[in-house]
Amino acid sequence: MPTSENGSPPPVYREIAEELREQIRSGRYADGDRLPGENVIMERHGVARATARQALSVLINEGLAVAVRGSGVYVRLFRPIRRHGARRLSRELWGNGRAIWQTDTDGEDRGYDVDRLRVEEGTARDHVARVLGLTEGEGVLLRSRRYLVDGRPVQTALSHLPLALVGDEPRFRDGDTGPGGIYARLAERGLAPARFTEEIRGRMPTPEETEALGLTPGTPVLEVARTALTADHRPVEFNEITMDGSAYVLQYDFEA
Amino acid sequence: MPTSENGSPPPVYREIAEELREQIRSGRYADGDRLPGENVIMERHGVARATARQALSVLINEGLAVAVRGSGVYVRLFRPIRRHGARRLSRELWGNGRAIWQTDTDGEDRGYDVDRLRVEEGTARDHVARVLGLTEGEGVLLRSRRYLVDGRPVQTALSHLPLALVGDEPRFRDGDTGPGGIYARLAERGLAPARFTEEIRGRMPTPEETEALGLTPGTPVLEVARTALTADHRPVEFNEITMDGSAYVLQYDFEA
Numbered sequence: 001m002p003t004s005e006n007g008s009p010p011p012v013y014r015e016i017a018e019e020l021r022e023q024i025r026s027g028r029y030a031d032g033d034r035l036p037g038e039n040v041i042m043e044r045h046g047v048a049r050a051t052a053r054q055a056l057s058v059l060i061n062e063g064l065a066v067a068v069r070g071s072g073v074y075v076r077l078f079r080p081i082r083r084h085g086a087r088r089l090s091r092e093l094w095g096n097g098r099a100i101w102q103t104d105t106d107g108e109d110r111g112y113d114v115d116r117l118r119v120e121e122g123t124a125r126d127h128v129a130r131v132l133g134l135t136e137g138e139g140v141l142l143r144s145r146r147y148l149v150d151g152r153p154v155q156t157a158l159s160h161l162p163l164a165l166v167g168d169e170p171r172f173r174d175g176d177t178g179p180g181g182i183y184a185r186l187a188e189r190g191l192a193p194a195r196f197t198e199e200i201r202g203r204m205p206t207p208e209e210t211e212a213l214g215l216t217p218g219t220p221v222l223e224v225a226r227t228a229l230t231a232d233h234r235p236v237e238f239n240e241i242t243m244d245g246s247a248y249v250l251q252y253d254f255e256a
Numbered sequence: 257m258p259t260s261e262n263g264s265p266p267p268v269y270r271e272i273a274e275e276l277r278e279q280i281r282s283g284r285y286a287d288g289d290r291l292p293g294e295n296v297i298m299e300r301h302g303v304a305r306a307t308a309r310q311a312l313s314v315l316i317n318e319g320l321a322v323a324v325r326g327s328g329v330y331v332r333l334f335r336p337i338r339r340h341g342a343r344r345l346s347r348e349l350w351g352n353g354r355a356i357w358q359t360d361t362d363g364e365d366r367g368y369d370v371d372r373l374r375v376e377e378g379t380a381r382d383h384v385a386r387v388l389g390l391t392e393g394e395g396v397l398l399r400s401r402r403y404l405v406d407g408r409p410v411q412t413a414l415s416h417l418p419l420a421l422v423g424d425e426p427r428f429r430d431g432d433t434g435p436g437g438i439y440a441r442l443a444e445r446g447l448a449p450a451r452f453t454e455e456i457r458g459r460m461p462t463p464e465e466t467e468a469l470g471l472t473p474g475t476p477v478l479e480v481a482r483t484a485l486t487a488d489h490r491p492v493e494f495n496e497i498t499m500d501g502s503a504y505v506l507q508y509d510f511e512a
Binding site: 058061062080183192193194195200201202203218221222228245246251252254255 | 318341457
């Protein structure tokens with residue numbers, strides 16, 4: 001993030017963006033309001049169209065505004081969801097520092113909805129087989145879901161559970177997996193997850209992901225590949241999570 | 257990540273992408289080779305241009321290929337760098353599971369180069385002041401660097417250290433901060449970092465970031481805002497790290 005702290009003055013488009021950002025924060029422009037267009041910015045600030053466009057794109061990139069094709073740029077005050085990778089060591093428990101990005105303290109406070117739930121049996125291939133330590137073609141239970149916050153789709157998840165581990169237990173196949181979810185059900189079978197590995201990538205979405213998450217053009221996704229392991233290092237679940245990049249801040253706290 | 261595990265056949269463009277992916281993996285197309293163009297794919301597979309384009313964009317999104325404007329799509333076998341957020345709990349120590357994405361085990365093995373190093377004094381504003389617990393306008397030492405791997409710029413970092421903590425110690429201002437780097441220097445002053453908080457976002461780059469990281473169009477960045485805290489929760493450093501999204505896999509291991 002370039003800053004103006006290093007002594008050199010910020011470029012003009014950043015100054016304009018900062019002014020608009022302040023007006024959003026102060027409430028002069030509220031959620032859903034149309035921001036000044038390129039022409040208005042050009043006139044007000046005496047700048048070229050490219051500069052006006054850059055200023056607006058700063059706000060779009062920051063997730064403060066969204067461009068609606070053929071109409072304009074609108075304030076979108078969707079606060080990103082803070083997702084804690086390691087709750088156990090989380091900020092609340094430490095009572096320490098301050099967050100960088102303004103977010104909801106926790107996405108769960110906003111009431112997740114789940115739709116497009118699909119549960120089916122399939123076979124493990126390629127990286128899924130490798131990660132779960134299965135033979136190519138071995139059976140897996142696939143739980144596919146989409147999550148919404150404030151009615152906005154923000155995340156899809158495709159969880160893979162080895163069929164050999166879940167057996168015929170119906171809870172794994174239900175929409176409602178019961179108290180504590182699938183991890184509690186695994187624990188009941190002596191397969192409690194003790195450790196997690198998360199691998200994160202940032203990339204542009206596939207067309208299917210753009211549809212499923214209702215992404216505006218130019219919004220990247222965060223892909224989190226999450227493996228749950230028992231205390232004796234046995235992988236019991238692999239979850240492919242795809243998030244709207246503009247909707248999330250991932251937080252990890254750890255010791256030096 | 258859509259898969260074909262769920263029983264329904266994958267769309268044609270995915271099949272074509274899979275075939276090309278296999279040919280890259282098998283070495284039929286080597287690093288720097290030009291992949292079949294849209295016309296060739298259309299003819300070979302009897303598909304529409306949009307389908308051929310989708311197939312190629314899958315490989316580009318995966319970081320296996322790169323589009324060169326007006327020329328074609330080329331294999332780019334730059335293996336992403338695996339960055340471990342919490343080395344202490346890392347996979348090697350656990351001796352557990354397998355990685356999802358093929359990466360170098362550690363970017364450090366490839367020999368980072370640092371260029372564009374700049375050290376200067378500035379003032380803490382806005383979120384930096386808030387995170388470091390400083391008054392607006394208090395002095396900070398700014399260490400700005402760009403990192404290269406295999407000659408390719410992959411990361412920029414802007415580290416902020418409260419001037420009140422670093423004093424006149426010249427090592428903090430040197431290109432070479434000495435054995436153990438700035439954390440060892442902080443430790444010598446009784447300010448050893450004991451905990452870290454990392455906040456991650458995925459977003460499109462600013463024009464400056466596109467230039468600094470030599471990003472191809474459509475490549476997002478991963479932004480990691482990292483705070484170092486002492487055992488008694490005092491923030492001693494704040495680092496704004498911006499990574500080429502196609503060059504990194506971030507890994508975090510933690511206990512349940």
